[in-house]
Each structure stands twice: as structure tokens, then as C-alpha cells.
Amino acid sequence: MLESLLRHRARIEDSIAIKVGNDSYTYSHLEALSNRIAYALSNLGVRFGDRVITLIRSPIHHVTTFFALRKIGATLVPVNPRLGIDFLNFVINDVRPSLIIDDYYGKGISMDKVIEDANHGYSYEYRMNLDEIAMILYTGGTTGPPKGAMVHEGSILWNAIITVISWGLTKNDCTIVSLPLYHTGGWNVLLMPLLLVGGKVVLPETDKFDPDWTIQTLVREGCTVYMGVPTMLDSISKSPLFESMDLSHVLFINGGGPLLPNVAQRFINKGYRIFQGYGLTEAGPNNFYIAPERYRDKVMSVGKPLLFIEMKLSEEGELLIKGPHVFKGYWNRPGERPFTEDGYLRTGDLFVIDRDGDFSFLDRKKDMIKTGGENVYSTEVEVALKQLPYIDDAAVFGVPDEHWGEAVVAVVVKKPGFKVTEDDVKKDLKKVLASFKVPKRIIFVKEIPKTQIGKISKRELRERYIKDGFKDVLDEG
Known part of the structure; x- marks a missing residue:
């Protein structure tokens, strides 16, 4: 037809x-x-x-x-x-x-x-x-x-x-x-x-x-x-x-x-x-x-x-x-x-x-993180991160962890002119998220790899984290 x-x-x-x-x-x-x-x-x-x-x-x-x-x-x-x-x-x-x-x-x-x-x-x-x-x-x-x-x-x-x-x-x-x-x-x-x-x-x-x-x-x-x-x-x-x-x-x-x-x-x-x-x-x-x-x-x-x-x-x-x-x-x-x-x-x-x-959408099933017996929806943590005044972009994913089963990890891009530490971000997140949802590791990067239509591959992020910890795009400023 x-x-x-x-x-x-x-x-x-x-x-x-x-x-x-x-x-x-x-x-x-x-x-x-x-x-x-x-x-x-x-x-x-x-x-x-x-x-x-x-x-x-x-x-x-x-x-x-x-x-x-x-x-x-x-x-x-x-x-x-x-x-x-x-x-x-x-x-x-x-x-x-x-x-x-x-x-x-x-x-x-x-x-x-x-x-x-x-x-x-x-x-x-x-x-x-x-x-x-x-x-x-x-x-x-x-x-x-x-x-x-x-x-x-x-x-x-x-x-x-x-x-x-x-x-x-x-x-x-x-x-x-x-x-x-x-x-x-x-x-x-x-x-x-x-x-x-x-x-x-x-x-x-x-x-x-x-x-x-x-x-x-x-x-x-x-x-x-x-x-x-x-x-x-x-x-x-x-x-x-x-x-x-x-x-x-x-x-x-x-x-x-x-x-x-x-x-x-x-x-x-x-x-x-x-x-x-x-x-x-x-x-x-x-x-x-x-x-x-x-x-x-x-x-x-x-x-x-x-x-x-x-x-x-x-x-x-x-x-x-x-x-x-x-x-x-x-x-x-x-x-x-x-x-x-x-x-x-x-x-x-x-x-x-x-x-x-x-x-209401919660998360991709494969992207839900099971940490210490609790379910963490990556999108919820990403929304909390992106609403911080100094965060321009963020992606959250889980990685294998001996103690927690999976650990919550975040890669974030800071807005220009801000100087914040990993502890600063965790402290602010604890004001709006339960403690088990706060990432165990927060990595500052210059950019987060995305597809042409703006999507993020969580699998690629996990692989890069395990391989080299994003050393090629780290933002150490």
C-alpha cells in the first residue's frame, strides 16, 4: 500500500x-x-x-x-x-x-x-x-x-x-x-x-x-x-x-x-x-x-x-x-x-x-544496577547529577564489584569555571538520594561519547572504565 x-x-x-x-x-x-x-x-x-x-x-x-x-x-x-x-x-x-x-x-x-x-x-x-x-x-x-x-x-x-x-x-x-x-x-x-x-x-x-x-x-x-x-x-x-x-x-x-x-x-x-x-x-x-x-x-x-x-x-x-x-x-x-x-x-x-x-520510564532493564541487594536506576542518578549547578552532563552505569556485586559509577562533565571534587559531588547527591544510590566512584571527563542522536552506550562506558578508566578524556582541571 x-x-x-x-x-x-x-x-x-x-x-x-x-x-x-x-x-x-x-x-x-x-x-x-x-x-x-x-x-x-x-x-x-x-x-x-x-x-x-x-x-x-x-x-x-x-x-x-x-x-x-x-x-x-x-x-x-x-x-x-x-x-x-x-x-x-x-x-x-x-x-x-x-x-x-x-x-x-x-x-x-x-x-x-x-x-x-x-x-x-x-x-x-x-x-x-x-x-x-x-x-x-x-x-x-x-x-x-x-x-x-x-x-x-x-x-x-x-x-x-x-x-x-x-x-x-x-x-x-x-x-x-x-x-x-x-x-x-x-x-x-x-x-x-x-x-x-x-x-x-x-x-x-x-x-x-x-x-x-x-x-x-x-x-x-x-x-x-x-x-x-x-x-x-x-x-x-x-x-x-x-x-x-x-x-x-x-x-x-x-x-x-x-x-x-x-x-x-x-x-x-x-x-x-x-x-x-x-x-x-x-x-x-x-x-x-x-x-x-x-x-x-x-x-x-x-x-x-x-x-x-x-x-x-x-x-x-x-x-x-x-x-x-x-x-x-x-x-x-x-x-x-x-x-x-x-x-x-x-x-x-x-x-x-x-x-x-x-x-513513567525508570531505566533500561540491562542498565539497572544491583548493588548490595538494592536496585539503583541509572536514570534517577543521572537526573540528580545533571540538576547540580556545576554538572553539564553525566552518565551512570554499574561495574562488577567484589563487595557490592555491582558498584555505581558516574562519569560527569563539569560546567566551565567550576572547580569541584568527587567528594563535593557525593556530598550534594546525598542530600537528594539514598546513600546506596550515590556513586562509589565519580570520574570527571571532558566529554561523554554519544551517538549522532545523543544516546549513550552504557556497554561502551563499562568497557572503557574497566580497560583504562577513561584516561584519554579525563578532566583533571
């Missing part, structure tokens, strides 16, 4: 669908361009059921290539080029693609070559098989080798339908997609839902996030909704333009991790609407909703499940999800068991439900 989405939208109302820089693309323009790309790809040997790996620089070409592959019935496998050649080789060996479109490493043909050959339209049939695998999205491999999540057409369409209904999106809505198109958030938070209803999507020309450009574009394009990860929203709220420009027309959504209360408060103090979202590659990025006016009073909550989505907690508090938007499983991993016997997806995330029925 996705193969005909652009054509159907163009028939209803041929408005601007996507804008990149000074270039605007209507729905009919996108349909024609994706048709020509489908023709070129089919001439290169791409057939129904094939996998095509993409490392494409141009965001508009990435979008049209996806729709071109849907017309053929092939599967998009977008890869983050920043993960390096070893990661790419792993994905190549795993999915055995019929084609690689590569603007970075020279492992396949370039997108320019595809466009050069895209000189005819492509005749395709309307299909109604929602079980076709539309994308394979690779996880970062934070707990082992990367795994390719098989995202079927039904998952994408149902996520879009549920989002449109639950968040009240219409053809009059506009957004900027700041997340990359090798990430489920880039495709599925707002891009596909807005294309479904005939809205407008602005795609940045570069994958480097610029808070000033984002604010200016939100105002210039009249954007009505915007989703960012915590680092993006923090940067937006710290920009001088945040104070001087009016963003009251924008609904802000945080995803990819909890937003610090003090960051959320900056938006609330300006009278802006904001709420916390939650998602994952395997179940799409949009699963909850809490009205902005309720979020103000409970900024650590994600609210209640969206329409058609069932949620429950396991005995240990793991969030379990069931719905038509959930993925089909992992590519080439028949031994993986991501579902319970009654069909719920195991998210690996620990939640609590309050007496209002609102859900």
Missing part, C-alpha cells in the same frame, strides 16, 4: 510535501521522482523481496528511494555511515543485498548514478500485503552484535494512523525532521504520519543539528509540531533565539530518553506546549500521549498508551507492548524470542504506573 501513498495524496490535494533548503517538492513531484528511481533500480537488477542498503547523503533522495523500493516490493536497509566500515560489512553479510547505494565508502553505486539512469517512469501494481518487509533497521548493538529489526508495511502504516488520530495531526501541520533517516524516529515519528494526511515536512540539508537554524525554520515555515531528543531540545532552549522568537505555535515532543525537569521547565515557563514520548525500533517511536497541560505537573511521565495499543508490566516491571504497529522479528535471528507467549513485545525497559494510570 505504501507504494501508492504519494499518488493517492497527489490526487486528493497536490500540496507541498517536502521542503529541503530552497527546493519544494509536491506530492506529485515526489511520485514522479520515486517512479523514475524505481525504473533505474529495476534496471540495476533490484527485484521484489530484495534488500537494498542505502548510505545516501541527500535526504530527499533517501525518501524517494524508499518509495521507489516500495513500488518494486524491495526492502530498504538504511545504514548509519558514522558506525564505520566494519558495521557496514556486518550488515552486508547479514542481509546479502542485491544493491548498495553508497555515497560514503565506495562499496556500491552512488546516488548520482541512480539519478542519472532515472529517465523513465516505472509501472507498478497496487498491492495490499501489509506483511511485506518495508525496512530493516539495525540496532546499535549495545548488548551484542547488531540486529536488524524487520519493519513491515503494516507497522509503518499503523504507526502513522495511530499517531494521526491520537495526536490530532492534519494536512495543515508542518514539522522539521531532525533525526536521521537510518533511525526509526526519522521515518516514523512525524514524516510518515504527515505524508499520510497531506502535511508538510522540512528536511535539513545536513545531518549536523543546528538549534538556531531549527528555531528560525520553525518560525519561517510555520511549523506546528516538532520532535527532538533531549540534547536537541536542551540546545534549542539554550539558544538566544529561544528567548527572542515566538514558538507558541509549535507542539514540542521529546523522545529518545527522558527530558530533564529543568529543561522541560524552560519550555513550560515560556508557555510552550511540550510532552514526553516513548518508542523503540521494534515498536515504532509513538506509543504514548500525555496532554501538555498534564505534563507540566508530572514531567517524568509519558502518559497513557495510544489508540489500538495494549500495554502491561511484567512482574519485574518490564514494559510489554502489543499492537498492529509492532515489528515482525529480527532478520536472520530465528532463535531470538522478543515476544511473550501471549504475543507482547518485551521492550527491555522498566516502567511504573501511577494511580492515574500514567506510565
Whole structure:
């Protein structure tokens, strides 16, 4: 069905669908361009059921290539080029693609070559098989080798339908997609839902996030909704333009991790609407909703499940999800068991439900630290650290300890101009945390390694701590 989405939208109302820089693309323009790309790809040997790996620089070409592959019935496998050649080789060996479109490493043909050959339209049939695998999205491999999540057409369409209904999106809505198109958030938070209803999507020309450009574009394009990860929203709220420009027309959504209360408060103090979202590659990025006016009073909550989505907690508090938007499983991993016997997806995330029925995220199950018989949620300690006036960033993880079983360790980045010791930090933390939650070791570093979308690999931090104690990034000032 996705193969005909652009054509159907163009028939209803041929408005601007996507804008990149000074270039605007209507729905009919996108349909024609994706048709020509489908023709070129089919001439290169791409057939129904094939996998095509993409490392494409141009965001508009990435979008049209996806729709071109849907017309053929092939599967998009977008890869983050920043993960390096070893990661790419792993994905190549795993999915055995019929084609690689590569603007970075020279492992396949370039997108320019595809466009050069895209000189005819492509005749395709309307299909109604929602079980076709539309994308394979690779996880970062934070707990082992990367795994390719098989995202079927039904998952994408149902996520879009549920989002449109639950968040009240219409053809009059506009957004900027700041997340990359090798990430489920880039495709599925707002891009596909807005294309479904005939809205407008602005795609940045570069994958480097610029808070000033984002604010200016939100105002210039009249954007009505915007989703960012915590680092993006923090940067937006710290920009001088945040104070001087009016963003009251924008609904802000945080995803990819909890937003610090003090960051959320900056938006609330300006009278802006904001709420916390939650998602994952395997179940799409949009699963909850809490009205902005309720979020103000409970900024650590994600609210209640969206329409058609069932949620429950396991005995240990793991969030379990069931719905038509959930993925089909992992590519080439028949031994993986991501579902319970009654069909719920195991998210690996620990939640609590309050007496209002609102859900709140506690921690990744694998990141919960068991120390001296007590459970410590790393996110709780991170929030406490980041709210200290002299801490700019922090990450908390557990390491093996002979006495405690696991010891709580924190790596922190100080704000410029502050001179504090490890004991100073521990003393301040004891004012707000139980003593067993206070890190046994606090390491000052110049920066904390993160992915392009601002996420931290706790596994990498543990490995670096055990290997050399972060000696290459120590801040001894």
C-alpha cells in the first residue's frame, strides 16, 4: 500500500510535501521522482523481496528511494555511515543485498548514478500485503552484535494512523525532521504520519543539528509540531533565539530518553506546549500521549498508551507492548524470542504506573544496577547529577564489584569555571538520594561519547572504565 501513498495524496490535494533548503517538492513531484528511481533500480537488477542498503547523503533522495523500493516490493536497509566500515560489512553479510547505494565508502553505486539512469517512469501494481518487509533497521548493538529489526508495511502504516488520530495531526501541520533517516524516529515519528494526511515536512540539508537554524525554520515555515531528543531540545532552549522568537505555535515532543525537569521547565515557563514520548525500533517511536497541560505537573511521565495499543508490566516491571504497529522479528535471528507467549513485545525497559494510570520510564532493564541487594536506576542518578549547578552532563552505569556485586559509577562533565571534587559531588547527591544510590566512584571527563542522536552506550562506558578508566578524556582541571 505504501507504494501508492504519494499518488493517492497527489490526487486528493497536490500540496507541498517536502521542503529541503530552497527546493519544494509536491506530492506529485515526489511520485514522479520515486517512479523514475524505481525504473533505474529495476534496471540495476533490484527485484521484489530484495534488500537494498542505502548510505545516501541527500535526504530527499533517501525518501524517494524508499518509495521507489516500495513500488518494486524491495526492502530498504538504511545504514548509519558514522558506525564505520566494519558495521557496514556486518550488515552486508547479514542481509546479502542485491544493491548498495553508497555515497560514503565506495562499496556500491552512488546516488548520482541512480539519478542519472532515472529517465523513465516505472509501472507498478497496487498491492495490499501489509506483511511485506518495508525496512530493516539495525540496532546499535549495545548488548551484542547488531540486529536488524524487520519493519513491515503494516507497522509503518499503523504507526502513522495511530499517531494521526491520537495526536490530532492534519494536512495543515508542518514539522522539521531532525533525526536521521537510518533511525526509526526519522521515518516514523512525524514524516510518515504527515505524508499520510497531506502535511508538510522540512528536511535539513545536513545531518549536523543546528538549534538556531531549527528555531528560525520553525518560525519561517510555520511549523506546528516538532520532535527532538533531549540534547536537541536542551540546545534549542539554550539558544538566544529561544528567548527572542515566538514558538507558541509549535507542539514540542521529546523522545529518545527522558527530558530533564529543568529543561522541560524552560519550555513550560515560556508557555510552550511540550510532552514526553516513548518508542523503540521494534515498536515504532509513538506509543504514548500525555496532554501538555498534564505534563507540566508530572514531567517524568509519558502518559497513557495510544489508540489500538495494549500495554502491561511484567512482574519485574518490564514494559510489554502489543499492537498492529509492532515489528515482525529480527532478520536472520530465528532463535531470538522478543515476544511473550501471549504475543507482547518485551521492550527491555522498566516502567511504573501511577494511580492515574500514567506510565513513567525508570531505566533500561540491562542498565539497572544491583548493588548490595538494592536496585539503583541509572536514570534517577543521572537526573540528580545533571540538576547540580556545576554538572553539564553525566552518565551512570554499574561495574562488577567484589563487595557490592555491582558498584555505581558516574562519569560527569563539569560546567566551565567550576572547580569541584568527587567528594563535593557525593556530598550534594546525598542530600537528594539514598546513600546506596550515590556513586562509589565519580570520574570527571571532558566529554561523554554519544551517538549522532545523543544516546549513550552504557556497554561502551563499562568497557572503557574497566580497560583504562577513561584516561584519554579525563578532566583533571
